[in-house]
Amino acid sequence: MSSCPKELERNGPTFGMSFTAEQGEKLFQRYLNKKVSWFESGEGGLNNLIFFVECENDPDKYVLKIGGRSCPKIKTESEVAAINIVHKYTQIPLPKVVAYSSDNKNEFEVEWIVMTRSNGKPLRSSSKTNDIWPNLSIDQQKSIINELVEYVAQFHNSIPRSNQIGNYKINGEIGSDISKMGPWNNYKDFCWSIDKFGQISFVFDELLNGFPLERVITIHSTSNSFL
Structure with missing residues (x-):
C-alpha cells in the first residue's frame, strides 16, 4: 500500500484525523454485530485512514476505510457504487462492500466503508x-x-457504457461533482468546466480543427501553457 506523499501530510484530506480501536470495535458491533479480535492501522493514505480488522468466529478479514475531508458523501457513494457495478457485470476479483456510511453526522463524525480484505x-x-x-x-x-489484460477487457466489454461523464451515485446513475457541476455529455465539456484558464479546451479546439497532435503538444509545452 502506498503512503501519503510527505508534502501532503500536513494539508491532505486526512490531516488531523484519527480513529481509535475502541471506535472500530463499536462500529463493528453496532453495524455488523461482530466482535473485533484484531485491529491494526495501515499506512497513512492521502484520502482515507485505513485499518485492518478481524472478528471472533469469522473466517473473513476486513478493511475499514475512514473517509478524509474531501468530496463529502459523493466520494464514498461513488466508490461503493463502482465496486458494486464491477461485481455485478464482471468476474474481476475485488473486495465486497459489507457496510458503509456516506453521512458524517453519525456517532463517529466520519464517513466510512467496511469491505472484505482480499x-x-x-x-x-x-x-x-x-x-x-x-x-x-x-x-x-x-x-x-x-x-490484467483480461480484467481490462471485462471493464470495456461487460460494464454498460454511459453517455455521460460524472460521479456514480449510489443507485448507479451518473451524477454531478462536489461543486454541483455535471454530468457532462463529452470530454470537451468536462475539460471546459474544470479548466480555469481555458488551455485544455483550446487544445481540443485545435485538434478538432485539424492541427496535428505533435504540433499542438510542441506549441503548448514550449509556452508552458499546461503548467
Missing part, C-alpha cells in the same frame, strides 16, 4: 527485500500481465 501482496515495493516483480520468471510475469 488476499495477496503488492508486486512492487520501494524495499528491495519486498519487491516481488523482479524475482518472478518471465512466464510468471506474462501470466500476470495476461490476467
